[in-house]
Amino acid sequence: MIYIAGMDDHTDQTRKPRADAVRNRERVLEAAKAVFNAGGPEASLEAVAKRAGVGIGTLYRHFPTREDLFEAVYRREVEQLSELAEQLKNAKDPVDALRRWLRSGVEFVATKKGMVAALALAVQSGSELYAFSFERLTKAIGSLLDRAAAAGAMRADISPEDLLRAFFGMCYMHDQPGWQSSVLRMLDVFVDGLRVQPAGKTKARAAKPAKPAVKRKR
Amino acid sequence: MIYIAGMDDHTDQTRKPRADAVRNRERVLEAAKAVFNAGGPEASLEAVAKRAGVGIGTLYRHFPTREDLFEAVYRREVEQLSELAEQLKNAKDPVDALRRWLRSGVEFVATKKGMVAALALAVQSGSELYAFSFERLTKAIGSLLDRAAAAGAMRADISPEDLLRAFFGMCYMHDQPGWQSSVLRMLDVFVDGLRVQPAGKTKARAAKPAKPAVKRKR
DNA sequence: TTGTTAAGCGGAGGGAGCCTCCGTATCTTC
DNA sequence: GAAGATACGGAGGCTCCCTCCGCTTAACAA
Structure with missing residues (x-):
């Protein structure tokens, strides 16, 4: 047994x-x-x-298949990330809560090198682990997204699935030097794009970037 | 020989x-x-x-290595995408030109299923193909980005490398049903985030979404 | 304790793909 | 047409995948 x-x-x-x-x-x-x-x-x-x-x-x-082994190894990790969203529900600014969750996700990925690759593989093989993770994380993002949209601070036509996909995609390229700060920058842009700009406000961006802006090379 | x-x-x-x-x-x-x-x-x-x-x-x-074979197969494809950027340089609205290039990229990926996966693999193995593609596409995006930034329509602290990474990441998740419209939606959000909002303007988004906004499920 | 037996263990072995090596076949050149 | 360079094919050695089965061991009962 x-x-x-x-x-x-x-x-x-x-x-x-x-x-x-x-x-x-x-x-x-x-x-x-x-x-x-x-x-x-x-x-x-x-x-x-x-x-x-x-x-x-x-x-x-x-573990009869490779996927079964992945599943057992990474299921708990996904749950951790999911629980973080639960805690962030109590933050004051809902947009900032979302931003913080995404950033934590980046850090999480940084320490668990194998996870994103495993999940990417799981996506392709359509395994049960993927279904579980996707469902779980979708729910996590969804709760944050809903709160922000309900508060009128964020556009409402983006689904948690969309966002999750974009997030994972960005993290997937995590083998290059400097990927982490790059992803953080991109997430900031992204969240800015999600924001509903308050009427009459003139400032272009409502949040500070993760790092001081880097001078472009090209 | x-x-x-x-x-x-x-x-x-x-x-x-x-x-x-x-x-x-x-x-x-x-x-x-x-x-x-x-x-x-x-x-x-x-x-x-x-x-x-x-x-x-x-x-x-x-083709002594697997990568060599990829390289020969996909080099021309990358060049096609790169040439498109050249043509878009002449468009009137520089922000829209960038948006159009990204959308074309999505379509391109949709028809060449193997390419993104091959590139993703190339990233990990640090091969020559990757260096070539990255350099080429970075240059393509960079020219569009520069034009938009020079016109004051777009923030200037995002590098072409950042953007390329984000773009490829999003496309990487292209095995799920509906990935294409999802990525298009995400790109719109992204470009919106990149925009410098004109002072005094009150509208939240300057461009129409790729598809009519989808009612969120969750 | 000791015996019984189900549950679990290890690794041999067949299969598939990777890549190398070299005897043979073919093409170019003169 | 002959010579020599060049390219061809696939056998073979390797690694990894996964299955299968005889042996071992832990749980339970008496």
Whole structure:
């Protein structure tokens, strides 16, 4: 029997899961996290098994497909990001709350190198992880977006799906030097574009950029 | 000797390239274009060779690495996109010219499914193709951006590199249904964010959206 | 404790794709 | 037509994928 987190109510006729199975599952997860973050989502599964100190068969029994492994590794990470949106609901300025969430997302991506690549792969393979993540993050963005739109501070014709897609896309290019500040700049532009300009105001931009404006080279 | 397009001035001591070599090179390119566009950039090179009707060795002799093959296939495509920017330089409204270029880019991506994926891969591997494309497209965007900034219609602290990254990022998520209209919407928001709002004007958005605004679901 | 048995373990092995190498075939040149 | 340069094809060695199955071990019962 495969142990599934959150399903430990084995009160029925099922046996208690074997201790070694639980242990090995945890080891594989730990190893996969490390290996994916280092070598990207195409890293060798045999390397994961070796790092975990288990046979390749054990790995496949717990996670029959590559996507299953991704899913287990990254599901919690997505939830963290989602919870942040919940907290930001209480911020005063709804536009700023959205901006802050997006920035946190960038930071998050920066520390979990493998995640965006894994998600990008999940998009293409149409896996269950993708559906979960997309649904979860869409809801997170949606709540922030709704609040801002309800307050009349932001245009209402942009869906959370649109925004999420744009956000992930920008982060996807995160292998180049300086990607992080570039994405932050772009997000500022984006949020500015989303703003409904207060009537009569003359200033072009309502928010400070993430960094002092960089002198253009070209 | 390997025949390289645009280098047929074999007036020196070099021999005329063999006819079969030229023919095979062309066949491989044609096959690769088809196979990559259909199956993505991870498609089997042996499949390409088979489709081209040549041995795998022949393929590797002409294109020692996967990236070399991408490069040959997609270099011209990038140039097309770059030339479009040249033409748009003559448009009256510089902001609109930028917007039009970005939209054309979306259409372009829509018809060449394999290209974005190939470029994304090229980014990660830091290949020569990427350097070429990035440089070329950066220049294209840069010229449009400069014109708009010089006319005072657009903020000047965004680099062409930033914009290109954002654009490609958005397009990268192009496997989902409805991606195209989503990206068009996002680009409109983005360009709005780039605009310097004329003093005293009260309208929030200066351009019509690509499609009638969609009623939000959430 | 000890025996029974289901659950889990490891890794051999077949398959697919990558890339190299070299004997053979073909083209160019004289 | 002969010689020599050039290119061809695919066998073969490698890595990784994933499956399958005989052996081991932990849980439970007595």
